[in-house]
Amino acid sequence: MKRFLHVAAIVLAAFCLSGCLAGKYMSEFALKPALHGVEDMDRCRAKADSLMPGSTLWYDTLKEQGILKDTVITGYRDFKVHACYVPALDPEHANGTAIVVHGYTDNHVVFLYLVRMYRDEFNYNVLFPDLQYFGYSEGDHAQMGWYDRYDLEKWATVAHDIFQDDFMVLHGVSMGAATVMMASGDPLPEYVRCFVEDCGYSSVVSQFNSNRRQSFWFIPPDVLQSASIVAKKKYGWGFWEASSVKQVAKSTQPMLFIHGDADDFVPFKHLWRNYEAKTKGYKDYWVCHDAVHANSFAKDPVTYKAKVGEFLQNVKRFIAEGTYPDGDIPVKAPAKK
Numbered sequence: 001m002k003r004f005l006h007v008a009a010i011v012l013a014a015f016c017l018s019g020c021l022a023g024k025y026m027s028e029f030a031l032k033p034a035l036h037g038v039e040d041m042d043r044c045r046a047k048a049d050s051l052m053p054g055s056t057l058w059y060d061t062l063k064e065q066g067i068l069k070d071t072v073i074t075g076y077r078d079f080k081v082h083a084c085y086v087p088a089l090d091p092e093h094a095n096g097t098a099i100v101v102h103g104y105t106d107n108h109v110v111f112l113y114l115v116r117m118y119r120d121e122f123n124y125n126v127l128f129p130d131l132q133y134f135g136y137s138e139g140d141h142a143q144m145g146w147y148d149r150y151d152l153e154k155w156a157t158v159a160h161d162i163f164q165d166d167f168m169v170l171h172g173v174s175m176g177a178a179t180v181m182m183a184s185g186d187p188l189p190e191y192v193r194c195f196v197e198d199c200g201y202s203s204v205v206s207q208f209n210s211n212r213r214q215s216f217w218f219i220p221p222d223v224l225q226s227a228s229i230v231a232k233k234k235y236g237w238g239f240w241e242a243s244s245v246k247q248v249a250k251s252t253q254p255m256l257f258i259h260g261d262a263d264d265f266v267p268f269k270h271l272w273r274n275y276e277a278k279t280k281g282y283k284d285y286w287v288c289h290d291a292v293h294a295n296s297f298a299k300d301p302v303t304y305k306a307k308v309g310e311f312l313q314n315v316k317r318f319i320a321e322g323t324y325p326d327g328d329i330p331v332k333a334p335a336k337k
Contacts, residue, residue, distance in 0.1 A: 023226020030208055031141040035105040036134050044107050051298055052113035059112055076150040082136035083129035083155055084108055085162060089120050096167035097159050100128040103174030107135030111173055113297055117305055127159040141235055144204045145178035146242035152183045156192055171196040174294050178244050185247030194254040194315045196308060199294055201266045202273035204242035210267055245277035254282040256311040260291025282324045284311055
């Protein structure tokens with residue numbers, strides 16, 4: 001019996017050690033992707049042009065003319081964070097301000113198609129930041145939206161100070177969408193009027209578990225618990241607390257949900273988790289058929305712009321009338337996947 005207990009103790013210790021090591025590896029793998037920072041700028045510029053040709057030329061030209069500018073502030077945990085901002089095409093008659101938030105392993109230049117949409121077509125002022133660890137911002141890990149929401153809330157104040165608007169929309173894609181949803185449940189200034197989330201995940205643990213099944217199917221799900229403990233100890237937050245649906249459930253401001261039904265990176269079912277979590281205030285959604293992850297705009301830019309524009313006009317109309325509809329505009333829901 002003593003020998004059996006001794007062997008069992010060794011096996012248990014080995015299992016725990018391997019689990020801890022696997023958790024540490026998974027935490028570092030997920031939260032410290034190799035693609036990040038200034039060294040990754042060329043790849044992101046190329047990606048921006050692949051999503052909308054001519055984007056970086058547009059960006060560089062406005063910078064050379066002094067119209068598009070950079071700014072840096074002290075963000076959460078005292079890291080310096082960077083953003084660009086640009087006034088509306090017709091600044092005297094700007095319709096509002098948009099903050100555009102990028103996704104995982106991207107930076108502020110990738111979603112220039114959204115910056116151009118808001119500025120050149122909707123006549124909005126735009127601020128578009130680098131989240132911590134990406135682009136020109138400092139940071140020691142990808143915060144998966146959870147701590148990024150605190151920087152986003154600071155950027156909202158900065159954008160308001162610059163443009164002096166009383167109508168602001170926060171629009172994010174992928175991890176940026178999760179950032180927007182996570183911010184939506186916090187107390188925000190009254191000029192933050194609405195949110196657009198495009199293919200955001202319902203929670204960090206759900207997203208990492210999907211990635212685990214896709215790429216690390218041989219690793220048991222318990223490893224995520226170890227990885228979360230490592231992240232909590234090292235960075236101050238754990239995977240289970242970082243939830244879009246819990247934050248959206250607290251949100252009362254209007255929100256538009258967008259997702260491609262061919263998305264297998266952030267599975268399509270996340271749309272319904274997020275959408276159904278919002279039980280307070282006006283909401284609407286658009287499903288882009290056959291669009292893969294973060295590809296809805298590229299797949300159908302005309303409808304994308306029309307849906308976002310219609311949503312913004314609805315919100316403005318509700319503000320002018322002094323009332324919001326209770327829940328979403330009635331629409332026929334497609335079959336859930």
